[in-house]
Amino acid sequence: MSSASDPNKTIFFIADVIGEPGVTFLETFLKPLIGKYKPDWVIANAENTHEGRGLNHEIVQRMYDAGVHILTGGNHSFDKWKIFGYMNEDPNLLRPANYPDGNPGKGYGIYSLRGCPYKLGVLNLQGRTFMPDIDDPFSKADALLAEIKKETPAIFVDFHAEATAEKMAMGWYLDGRVSAVIGTHTHTPTADARILPAGTGYLTDAGMTGPFQSVIGMNRKTAIRRFTHGAPQRFTVATKDVRLCGVLTKINMITGVCTSIQPIIYPEFVTSTRTTDTRTTDTRNKENGTE
Numbered sequence: 001m002s003s004a005s006d007p008n009k010t011i012f013f014i015a016d017v018i019g020e021p022g023v024t025f026l027e028t029f030l031k032p033l034i035g036k037y038k039p040d041w042v043i044a045n046a047e048n049t050h051e052g053r054g055l056n057h058e059i060v061q062r063m064y065d066a067g068v069h070i071l072t073g074g075n076h077s078f079d080k081w082k083i084f085g086y087m088n089e090d091p092n093l094l095r096p097a098n099y100p101d102g103n104p105g106k107g108y109g110i111y112s113l114r115g116c117p118y119k120l121g122v123l124n125l126q127g128r129t130f131m132p133d134i135d136d137p138f139s140k141a142d143a144l145l146a147e148i149k150k151e152t153p154a155i156f157v158d159f160h161a162e163a164t165a166e167k168m169a170m171g172w173y174l175d176g177r178v179s180a181v182i183g184t185h186t187h188t189p190t191a192d193a194r195i196l197p198a199g200t201g202y203l204t205d206a207g208m209t210g211p212f213q214s215v216i217g218m219n220r221k222t223a224i225r226r227f228t229h230g231a232p233q234r235f236t237v238a239t240k241d242v243r244l245c246g247v248l249t250k251i252n253m254i255t256g257v258c259t260s261i262q263p264i265i266y267p268e269f270v271t272s273t274r275t276t277d278t279r280t281t282d283t284r285n286k287e288n289g290t291e
């Protein structure tokens with residue numbers, strides 16, 4: 001964590017946390033990572049934390065205890081109705097702002113650090129391409145930025161969307177108006193982290209914090225069956241090869257400009273281990289299990 005008067009603050013954003021494997025991984029490894037990167041704020045997307053869909057009060061508390069300060073959401077934010085009442089009470093628990101009025105919870109928040117004169121705005125939006133047909137995220141961003149900018153120029157956006165093009169469009173739409181636009185939802189990290197010309201940190205998708213021996217976090221067998229059979233399948237969260245995906249952004253809190261963006265994958269993928277693996281595919285699958 002920086003000194004209170006230093007206007008350069010670090011935000012550690014953690015991509016979609018998947019079920020019990022993802023939450024447990026954070027409980028074990030987030031504090032050491034916080035010790036290493038020393039972020040001022042830790043934000044995590046929590047839409048998949050409860051059995052892969054939705055979230056509950058107990059898991060929210062576990063995420064806070066693990067070191068997360070602010071939780072964002074997405075198309076699964078409303079999957080578990082028991083959280084609805086709590087969503088209205090907890091200012092650090094967000095869901096996409098462009099769901100129609102009348103839904104529980106809120107889509108943005110403004111956060112302070114003790115003794116620090118600077119504030120961080122966090123805005124959660126959701127795309128509409130191959131997604132639920134909710135309100136326009138672009139015009140919603142315009143309306144809410146007018147409010148948030150009264151309080152702070154430092155604004156972090158989690159844009160939860162399926163289509164790469166929609167996420168890129170939002171990045172350019174908000175370039176110079178917010179500090180960072182970080183994409184979530186596809187659960188696969190993209191390699192395009194950069195600072196756009198007007199000063200906005202951008203990443204199409206941060207990935208996921210969950211089991212990578214899976215199809216975007218879910219059991220491989222049932223996920224494959226969905227494609228081979230075409231009929232709906234009961235998805236369960238996979239368990240193996242759990243990793244954290246996220247991104248570190250440094251933001252000047254006076255100007256709101258992003259000065260650094262660094263994707264994080266922990267542990268990093270190692271692509272060379274197979275060169276010495278002489279097992280057949282069948283043997284490997286048997287040894288790794290079929291989940």
Ligand SMILES: [Fe+2]
Pocket residue numbers: 016047048074185186187
């Ligand atoms: Fe997700």
Ligand SMILES: [Fe+2]
Pocket residue numbers: 047074075076160184185
């Ligand atoms: Fe999602």
